[in-house]
Amino acid sequence: MIVYLALGTNLGDRLQNLRQALAALPPVAQPRRASAVYETLPWGITDQPLFLNMVIEAETYLAPQALLGELKALERRLGRKEGIRYGPRLIDLDILLYDEAVIDLPDLCIPHPRMAERAFVLVPLCDLYPHGRHPHLGETFEALRARLDCSGVRFWAGPEAVWPFGPYSEQEVT
Ligand SMILES: Nc1ncnc2c1ncn2[C@@H]1O[C@H](COP(=O)(O)OP(=O)(O)OP(=O)(O)O)[C@@H](O)[C@H]1O
């Protein structure tokens, strides 16, 4: 299954956190392509450090709930501590899209419930999947992004800055 995952970090060495998360992902989901890395103004709780955000496309053989469990375990292994909602974090790994699935469970909603209102998600997602459609809203991600104020999202580095698998290529998965 093809999934889109959102990565976010605003504590410690942020680029290194992204790199380590990508490097640790393969047993859970094999990264295929990555967006650029963006520095973004904090959403929700605004009085916290700036985030780095990116989105990756990956292939997984895990079912959605198993994938969520593995991503949460990976966050803990990378050193994430329990914190407040929308607060600062070493690494956040969210499932945006899982193939064409629509899931509405107490602990797992796909598409991610807040993705359409978050420029820090839609800007990187549009690097990879601008013509994809939001399963509930039916609009393309490009159209949804065009409605948001994206002034708090700025390009920080290309995907090769955090890609731990050798030379980055859009087409070739190493
Ligand atoms: N699509 C999803 N991806 C990741 N977590 C999800 C998803 N849908 C529901 N959740 C639930 O959200 C819970 C809280 O996740 P997390 O700590 O990342 O929240 P948050 O980052 O503060 O807020 P947000 O989810 O709005 O980014 C997770 O434990 C998980 O059960």
Ligand SMILES: Nc1nc2c(c(=O)[nH]1)N=C(CO)CN2
């Ligand atoms: N810019 C930005 N803001 C956030 C982020 C994030 O990844 N980027 N994650 C949050 C956790 O829910 C809360 N706010």
